Amino acid sequence: MTPTRKKRLYLIAAMVAGVAVATGLALKAFNENLMFFFSPSEVATGEAPEGERFRLGGMVVDGSVQRDPDSLAVTFGLTDYDEAVTVSYTGILPDLFREGQGIVAHGKLNGDGVFVADEVLAKHDENYMPPEVADMMEQRKAKGAQ
Amino acid sequence: MFRALVNFYHRLGSPPHFYRISGRLAPWFIGLALVLMAGGLYWGLVLAPTDYEQGDAYRIIYIHVPAAWLSMFVYMCMAVAGGLALVWRMKMAEVMAVTAAPIGAGFTLLALATGSIWGKPMWGTWWVWDARLTSELVLLFLYLGVIALDNAIEDRRLAGRAVGILALVGVVNIPIIHYSVEWWNTLHQGPTVTKFDAPSIHWSMLVPLLVMAVAFMLYFGGTWLLRARNEVLRREGNRRWAMELPEAS
Numbered sequence: 562m563t564p565t566r567k568k569r570l571y572l573i574a575a576m577v578a579g580v581a582v583a584t585g586l587a588l589k590a591f592n593e594n595l596m597f598f599f600s601p602s603e604v605a606t607g608e609a610p611e612g613e614r615f616r617l618g619g620m621v622v623d624g625s626v627q628r629d630p631d632s633l634a635v636t637f638g639l640t641d642y643d644e645a646v647t648v649s650y651t652g653i654l655p656d657l658f659r660e661g662q663g664i665v666a667h668g669k670l671n672g673d674g675v676f677v678a679d680e681v682l683a684k685h686d687e688n689y690m691p692p693e694v695a696d697m698m699e700q701r702k703a704k705g706a707q
Numbered sequence: 708m709f710r711a712l713v714n715f716y717h718r719l720g721s722p723p724h725f726y727r728i729s730g731r732l733a734p735w736f737i738g739l740a741l742v743l744m745a746g747g748l749y750w751g752l753v754l755a756p757t758d759y760e761q762g763d764a765y766r767i768i769y770i771h772v773p774a775a776w777l778s779m780f781v782y783m784c785m786a787v788a789g790g791l792a793l794v795w796r797m798k799m800a801e802v803m804a805v806t807a808a809p810i811g812a813g814f815t816l817l818a819l820a821t822g823s824i825w826g827k828p829m830w831g832t833w834w835v836w837d838a839r840l841t842s843e844l845v846l847l848f849l850y851l852g853v854i855a856l857d858n859a860i861e862d863r864r865l866a867g868r869a870v871g872i873l874a875l876v877g878v879v880n881i882p883i884i885h886y887s888v889e890w891w892n893t894l895h896q897g898p899t900v901t902k903f904d905a906p907s908i909h910w911s912m913l914v915p916l917l918v919m920a921v922a923f924m925l926y927f928g929g930t931w932l933l934r935a936r937n938e939v940l941r942r943e944g945n946r947r948w949a950m951e952l953p954e955a956s
Contacts, residue, residue, distance in 0.1 A: 682831045691911065
């Protein structure tokens, strides 16, 4: 490699490294704003903003979904397996909403510690399998539990 | 063997040789891509089983995932070509960097659009500003920036180098896109196939996905060569070798 080319190569490497460091620092500074949602544990420790709207993400607690028979109102527990928060919501839930499924709710904590949501999004996990395989895994898990 | 490869690479750096070799290779790339795409689509959309949770709606991954992979792969190709153009001032590297951008922009748009169509029924929203979706949108803007920069500069050699710099600066976005779902809480799910332990997708769904990925890759290779041929003619059209081409008369 000729000296000019070597110089250019170093210059470009320095440029790319500089941009990477600058971006890294910027992302670190804005880390909190880049989080799409807070977990129930963060609500419990007071890391989530109080009195302001924020997103809360977690798993719908098994057996916690209670629907009002006369309206679209629904309440359910949301957990990250450490802490749980009760969420109330009025409206149509997405297709993937079910117990044990991850969801993200957007709303505000009220005085009683209930999270009043005006938007509920389902968070799909990264697993894909045919229904028969899912059934088989379910059975195997049930057998293991006995 | 290594010498032959180096020799081949150096010959590709010369526009007339590139024009000749790419003309022979491109139809193979496109043809094989179409065959694999037809097979992969039939396999993925008809033969593959339904998902236990999403039913048939998951089948959009056979377009969405290869498009998203390619949007990043094309960018890396463009950035490497841009680096070669900047350091070695190779004409062909400039051509390759400039011509990759519109193809990459197309894949990015396809990934964003299919993701949005899937997001409405599954998540309950067309769009959220989470880290994965936002960084992929930034990728689209980077591609559009490269295209605009290339069109704004009259001098082709200068345009090639300017594009190289912008492409290299934007490389920082690629790891951000890939790791966004791990570094931050996002609505987008984590990696399924490209994680260290076994992929969390059943093999009967994974194989057609990989077939589609190879098909998209070949399609990119073929169209990249064809676009580069056009760019070579645009730059060298009044050179003697181009005038003497049989298709010129």
